[in-house]
C-alpha cells in the first residue's frame with residue numbers, strides 16, 4: 001500500500017475497501033473489476049488460484065474455464081479478444097512454453113478487447129520442473145511485461161494492463177512469482193466497471209497472419225515497442241526514489257521489497273515494466289549515481305539492456321542467477337560488492353534436519369500402480385503429476401520425467417532406439433488430456449512397442465484438485481460431458497485397452513504383465529479416485545497384529561505415510577504400526593503382507 | 608508434565624510483547640509444520656488480528672507440494688511498514704511449530720536473545736525415516752534433546768497440543784491449542800483473539816476450538832510458574848543383538864518358480880543364467896525369512912547369525 005499511483009481504470013471505481021488478499025486473489029479481483037468477460041487457464045502452481053478465484057465471481061459477469069492445456073486456454077482468451085471482450089489467461093511459467101506458439105503470432109495481431117496474460121514464475125523451483133524466466137518471452141514476442149512487487153500492485157498493475165492492452169493494441173503480460181502469488185497482504189479494492197464489448201473487427205490484414213500481413217504487422221509491432229518505451233519512461237509505475245548518491249539500485253517486481261528491507265535509504269529505480277525498458281530514464285538514473293547495481297531474480301535482462309546502452313552496471317556478479325531471492329541473498333550480494341558491512345556471523349545451531357519430502361498420500365491410488373511398474377522390471381518414462389513422487393524411495397518407479405505429456409513420446413523414442421527392457425509410460429489423466437493424446441496417436445502411427453499406464457484418479461491432483469474434461473464438471477462445478485477414456489483411446493487406434501481397479505494389486509500386476517507382453521501399443525487404465533480431492537476419502541483404518549508381524553518390511557515398500565516403525569523389534573528389524581488418523585483403509589498393505597497380520601482395526605462384530 | 612514440557616519451565620519468564628511502541632520494526636512470526644496440520648489457518652488468524660489492529664501485514668507461504676505430507680512453513684510479518692514478505696534467518700520473534708522435528712528444523716530462524724519457541728511435541732515420522740533396512744538400524748528422526756533446545760533459545764515451550772486436542776475429541780484442533788499458547792506471548796486482547804479464532808473455524812466446531820484455545824493459553828500460564836521437573840535420565844535405547852543374515856540355497860532343489868525373487872521385500876534375489884535363485888545383493892538382505900517360508904521346495908534356508916556366533920565360528 002505504498003504505491004503513490006493509481007491505475008487509470010481505478011478512477012472509474014471509487015468505492016474503496018481494504019481486504020487481505022494473496023497476489024493471485026488480487027489479480028483475480030482486478031480482472032473482475034476491469035470488466036473481464038472471458039478467463040481461461042490450465043492449472044499450474046503457483047498460478048492456479050487465479051482462475052479458481054475468478055470462478056467465485058458471478059457467472060453473469062464472466063465466463064471462467066479450465067482449458068485442456070495452456071495453448072488452448074490462450075487461444076480461448078484470444079478468441080474472446082477477437083470478439084471484442086476483455087479476456088484474461090493465466091498460467092505457470094512452463095505453461096507459456098506450451099502457449100508460446102499462439103502468443104508469438106498474437107503479438108503481431110494485437111487485441112480488439114484487451115487481453116492480459118498472467119504468467120507466474122517459480123524462482124527457487126518450489127513446485128516445478130525448472131525456473132525459466134518468462135520475461136525473456138516478452139522480449140522474444142516484443143510484448144510489454146509488468147512486474148508487480150506486492151498484492152496491491154498485482155491488483156493495480158493488472159487493471160492497468162488492460163488499459164495498456166487496449167491503448168497500445170497489444171497483449172500485455174503481467175509476471176508474478178510464487179512469492180507474490182502466495183503472499184497475502186492488504187489490498188484496497190474497488191468495484192467492477194462494465195467495459196462495453198467492442199464489435200468484431202473485420203480486418204484480415206490484422207487478424208490473419210499470412211506472410212504478406214505478418215511482414216507489415218512486424219513493423220507495427222516494432223513501432224509499438226518504441227511507443228511503449230516512452231510510455232513507461234513517463235509512467236508513474238517507474239518509480240525513482242532518491243537517496244544516497246554513491247550508488248543506485250535498479251530493480252523490479254518482488255525484488256523491490258527485499259532491496260527496501262535491506263537498504264531503506266538507497267537511491268532506487270523501481271521499474272513497473274521490465275520490458276520494454278525506458279532508455280532515457282535508465283540513462284538519467286545511472287548518470288545520477290556513482291555505481292549502479294541491478295537486483296533481479298533469474299536472468300540478467302535489465303542488466304544486459306543497461307550494459308547495451310554503454311553504461312557500466314553491476315548485477316549478476318553479486319546476485320545469483322539461480323534460485324529465489326530473499327533479504328539474505330540481497331544483503332549477501334551487497335556485502336560482496338562492498339556496499340554493506342558483513343553481518344556478524346549468527347553461529348546458529350543447526351539441528352540435524354529430518355528429510356521430509358512430499359510423498360504420495362496414505363491410500364493414494366498411484367501407489368499400487370507403481371508397485372506393479374517396479375515389479376515389472378520395465379524402463380519407465382514418467383510424467384508430471386502427484387505420481388512423479390513415485391520416483392523417490394521406496395517406490396522408485398520412474399526413470400525419466402521431462403515435461404507435461406512427455407512420457408509417451410519418450411517411450412516411443414526409447415523403443416525405437418532399441419532399449420532392451422520392456423518400456424512403460426506412466427501418465428496422469430489430466431496430463432494425458434493436456435498433451436498425451438497426440439503422443440499416443442504418434443505411438444500407434446509409428447507402431448511402437450510400448451505399454452502406457454493411464455493413472456486415472458479422476459482429478460488434477462497435483463495442483464490441488466481441479467476439474468478437467470474427464471471429471472464431468474466445469475470450473476464452477478456445473479455438470480459437463482465426461483470423456484470416455486477407453487473409447488477415446490480405441491479411437492486413437494489402440495487395440496489393447498483395459499481398465500483395472502488401482503486397489504486390486506494382483507489384478508494390476510497381472511494386467512500390466514499382459515500389457516507389456518502385448519506387441520504394439522497397449523494402454524492400461526488404472527482407475528480409482530484421488531483420496532484427497534475433490535472429496536477426502538476416509539475408510540475404516542487397518543491395524544497390525546504386532547505379535548504376528550515378522551517385520552519383513554514388505555508393507556514398507558508401499559511408502560504409505562500411515563505405516564511406520566513401532567518401538568517393537570523382531571530379530572533386529574522394526575515391527576510396523578499403522579497411524580489410524582492417517583490410514584484411509586485402502587487395504588494395499590494387507591494385500592502385500594505375506595503373514596496376513598493386517599486387519600481392519602477393532603472391526604465391529606459382523607453377523 | 609511430560610519429558611519435553613520441562614523446557615517450558617526451564618526458561619519461561621518474559622512478559623507479552625508490548626505493541627504500544629507501535630512496532631517501528633516489523634514483528635516476525637514463523638509458523639511451521641507438516642502438510643495437513645493447519646499451519647496456514649494459524650497464520651491467517653494471526654494476520655487477521657494484526658490487520659484489525661491497524662498494522663501492515665504480510666503473510667507468505669509456499670504451498671503446492673505441501674499438502675502431501677511435506678514440510679510447510681508460513682511467514683507472518685506485521686508492523687508500521689513491512690517490506691520483505693519473508694523472515695531472514697535469526698530474525699523470527701516467535702517460532703510456532705505444529706510438529707517437533709519441524710520446530711527443530713527452523714530453530715536457527717529464531718532470534719537468539721529474545722525469540723520465543725512454542726512447539727507441539729507431536730512427532731510425525733515421514734516414510735523416509737524408515738528407509739534404512741540394515742539390521743538394527745535406527746529411525747532417521749530428530750534426536751536432539753530438550754536440554755539442547757533450551758540451551759539454544761531464550762524462551763521455549765514444548766506442549767502436547769495434539770494430545771490435548773485429542774482429549775477434547777478433535778485432534779484437528781491442535782493448531783488452536785497452539786494459538787492459545789501464542790496468545791500469551793502477543794499483546795492482543797483476549798476478546799480480539801477469541802473473535803478472530805472463532806471466525807476461522809467451522810461453525811460446528813466453535814465449542815471445541817474455544818476449549819482448545821483456553822487449554823493452550825492456560826497451559827502456558829501454568830508452565831511459566833511451574834518448577835522444573837527433575838531430569839529423568841533419557842530412556843536408554845534398547846540394544847539389539849547384532850545379526851548378520853546369510854542365505855543357504857540348495858541349487859538342486861530350486862525349480863525356477865521365481866516366487867522368492869518376486870516376494871523378497873529387499874529385491875535381493877534373482878534367477879541366474881541357469882534360472883536358479885541366487886543372492887545378488889547380500890548387503891540388502893534383512894534375514895526376514897520370507898524366501899525360506901515361501902519356497903515350495905525348501906530350497907532356501909535363512910541363517911541369522913549373532914555377532915557372538917560369528918566370532919565363535921571364526922575361532
Ligand SMILES: Cc1ncc(C[n+]2csc(CCOP(=O)(O)OP(=O)(O)O)c2C)c(N)n1
Pocket residue numbers: 042043044045070092094095096098128129384385386387404427428429430431432455457459460461462463
Ligand atoms: C506445462 C505445464 N502446465 C502445468 C503444470 C503444472 N502441473 C503439474 S502436474 C499437473 C497435473 C497433473 O494432473 P494428473 O496428470 O491428473 O496427475 P495427478 O496429479 O492427478 O496424479 C499440473 C497441472 C506443469 N508442470 N507444466
Ligand code: SF4
Pocket residue numbers: 359360361363364365366386387457461462530531532533675
Ligand atoms: S493428492 Fe491424490 S493423487 Fe496426489 S498423492 Fe494424494 S491421493 Fe495421490
Ligand code: SF4
Pocket residue numbers: 362363541542558560561562563578582583584585586587588589590
Ligand atoms: S490400508 Fe495400509 S496402505 Fe492403505 S492407507 Fe492404510 S496403512 Fe496405508
Ligand code: SF4
Pocket residue numbers: 544548549550551552553554555556575576592593594595596597598
Ligand atoms: S508386511 Fe506384514 S509382516 Fe511384513 S512388516 Fe508389514 S505387517 Fe509385518
Ligand code: SF4
Pocket residue numbers: 852854870871872873874875876891892893894895896897898899909
Ligand atoms: S531373507 Fe530372503 S526374502 Fe528376506 S530379505 Fe533376505 S533374501 Fe529377501
